[in-house]
Amino acid sequence: MKEKFKNFLDSDHRPRLLVIGDLILDEYIWGAVTRISPEAPVPILETKSENLTLGGAANVANNLVALGCEVHLVGAIGQDEKGDKLVSLIEEKGIFSKGIFRFVHRPTTSKIRVVAHNQQILRIDKEDNRPITEETENRIIKYINKALPDMDIVICSDYRKGILTEKVFNAVTHRAKNSKKRVIVDPKSSDFALYKGATIITPNQFEVEKAVPIKIQDKTDLDRAAEYLLNLTHAEVLLITRGKDGMTLYSNKEKHVDIPTQAKEVFDVTGAGDTVVSVLAMALAVGFNPADSAWLSNMAASIVVGKVGTAVVTLNEINEYLQEEMFRTSQTVLKLEELKKIVSLAKGTGKTVVFTNGCFDLIHGGHIEFLQKAREKGDLLVVGLNSDKSVKSIKGEGRPIKSEKERANIISALRYIDYITIFDETTPEELIREVRPDILVKGDDYAIDEVVGREIVEGYGAKVELIPIVEGLSTTNIVAKILESHKQD
Numbered sequence: 488m489k490e491k492f493k494n495f496l497d498s499d500h501r502p503r504l505l506v507i508g509d510l511i512l513d514e515y516i517w518g519a520v521t522r523i524s525p526e527a528p529v530p531i532l533e534t535k536s537e538n539l540t541l542g543g544a545a546n547v548a549n550n551l552v553a554l555g556c557e558v559h560l561v562g563a564i565g566q567d568e569k570g571d572k573l574v575s576l577i578e579e580k581g582i583f584s585k586g587i588f589r590f591v592h593r594p595t596t597s598k599i600r601v602v603a604h605n606q607q608i609l610r611i612d613k614e615d616n617r618p619i620t621e622e623t624e625n626r627i628i629k630y631i632n633k634a635l636p637d638m639d640i641v642i643c644s645d646y647r648k649g650i651l652t653e654k655v656f657n658a659v660t661h662r663a664k665n666s667k668k669r670v671i672v673d674p675k676s677s678d679f680a681l682y683k684g685a686t687i688i689t690p691n692q693f694e695v696e697k698a699v700p701i702k703i704q705d706k707t708d709l710d711r712a713a714e715y716l717l718n719l720t721h722a723e724v725l726l727i728t729r730g731k732d733g734m735t736l737y738s739n740k741e742k743h744v745d746i747p748t749q750a751k752e753v754f755d756v757t758g759a760g761d762t763v764v765s766v767l768a769m770a771l772a773v774g775f776n777p778a779d780s781a782w783l784s785n786m787a788a789s790i791v792v793g794k795v796g797t798a799v800v801t802l803n804e805i806n807e808y809l810q811e812e813m814f815r816t817s818q819t820v821l822k823l824e825e826l827k828k829i830v831s832l833a834k835g836t837g838k839t840v841v842f843t844n845g846c847f848d849l850i851h852g853g854h855i856e857f858l859q860k861a862r863e864k865g866d867l868l869v870v871g872l873n874s875d876k877s878v879k880s881i882k883g884e885g886r887p888i889k890s891e892k893e894r895a896n897i898i899s900a901l902r903y904i905d906y907i908t909i910f911d912e913t914t915p916e917e918l919i920r921e922v923r924p925d926i927l928v929k930g931d932d933y934a935i936d937e938v939v940g941r942e943i944v945e946g947y948g949a950k951v952e953l954i955p956i957v958e959g960l961s962t963t964n965i966v967a968k969i970l971e972s973h974k975q976d
Contacts, residue, residue, distance in 0.1 A: 502772035505638040506548045507561040507643050507651065508544030508562060508644030509596065510544055510562040510564050510596070513546070513598050518535045518603055519532070530603070532608070539576060541580070543648070543761075544650075545562075547764060549799055550765035551768070552580050559634055560586055561627060561630060561631060563590050564587060565594040566591050574587060586630045590623050593649075627650075631662060635666055636662070640669050641663055641668055642673070642765075645676060653681060671686065671689065672685040679720050682722070686723050688724075689764050692728070701715065709735065713725050713735070723777075736777060744778050746781055748789065759788045763785070764784070765787075766784040770784070819904065821906055826908045838865070839867070840925050841867065841868045842869045843857075844873070845872070846886075848889060848894065852957060857957075861903070862903040867905045868904055869922060870898065895907055908922075924944065927952070930953065931953040931955050
């Protein structure tokens with residue numbers, strides 16, 4: 488999947504998507520709270536800045552543009568200043584706006600968010616959710632009928648602000664079926680019967696709970712609810728986002744797939760659902776299957792929730808995350824062939840690979856300090872660990888004290904170490920020749936000329952560095968002290 492995404496990233500192909508739904512102007516007021524009002528028990532915000540961003544279906548379109556897609560947006564806004572600002576923002580992003588119509592009986596929907604210290608403290612919604620007029624409805628349908636056949640995928644972003652009426656949605660699914668195009672729906676209605684004809688539906692768990700006659704208390708209940716909605720809507724796929732529990736992809740053809748959350752830090756979930764549906768659609772449009780597309784969308788959501796405000800994810804951010812994911816998901820203790828693949832990937836992404844080796848029989852403070860300093864030399868630290876056979880050949884009978892499995896498990900727990908591989912030889916020469924690190928490190932109890940593998944790494948342009956060791960600390964000394972203490976007892 489990573490290679491397939493890289494190929495898309497390097498290509499000039501731009502998927503064409505039609506986004507239909509409720510357009511919202513998001514307004515942000517940023518500031519700091521340092522005191523409470525003397526007039527009422529409310530915080531006083533000292534305003535630092537203000538900005539406008541795209542919300543609702545417009546944010547979906549914005550996400551898709553950031554992903555390199557050609558986007559045609561369909562919706563309606565008021566004949567007002569906020570509507571003017573919204574259209575201006577849309578066109579600035581390079582989104583096609585001919586499918587946006589103006590109405591006079593309603594204002595443009597807007598949401599004002601007040602943010603202090605990177606946390607929302609207040610939201611003010613200005614909206615009128617009355618359905619659009621028949622005239623506006625017909626104009627939207629006319630545009631959809633003309634534009635849809637030339638698109639790769641259609642997204643219906645329903646925020647229940649009156650744009651996606653039953654008539655409009657039926658026109659979408661009818662035209663899509665005749666044109667053999669997939670329709671993805673991000674729903675807000677509790678009546679999923681409205682979405683019959685959709686190919687993929689992407690509710691969150693709360694939306695599912697409102698839509699089914701099933702009390703959801705555990706995963707089994709969720710599975711039953713998903714089956715109910717698939718039967719009700721005749722959709723091919725149901726992707727349920729589950730907050731901290733990640734996502735679950737349900738299909739009417741295959742076994743469901745659980746996708747765990749990947750977010751490291753969550754600052755703001757605003758617009759995360761828009762990111763999910765956008766990346767899902769983009770991935771499907773370029774040929775990914777639903778499961779891989781869902782995995783990518785989950786990963787993208789983990790990126791966007793680490794940002795504050797209505798944010799987007801770029802192709803480069805996804806690519807960087809994919810490369811890092813390779814490192815994160817691999818086991819720490821690797822066979823040599825797997826390690827070589829990881830190292831090759833690391834070097835291909837500009838990372839510096841550091842290598843050291845040792846028995847690490849009884850871990851002590853000197854080891855810890857050495858490995859910490861070694862890791863600081865580059866981006867990845869690879870440790871060649873002498874096998875039991877190798878240690879015995881070097882140290883003699885009675886060593887190692889701990890087996891290679893125990894030693895590998897212990898040092899793999901150290902956060903300084905990225906990867907470990909076990910070798911049988913008495914020296915790491917062959918291992919160094921295979922791994923080809925950028926930096927070979929040893930303790931300064933060696934002279935440079937004494938470091939095994941120096942000629943190898945210097946031969947292909949890499950370098951050797953010595954790290955100061957803690958005097959008097961070694962496994963041999965520790966064993967000697969234990970034995971001496973035992974004798975005294």
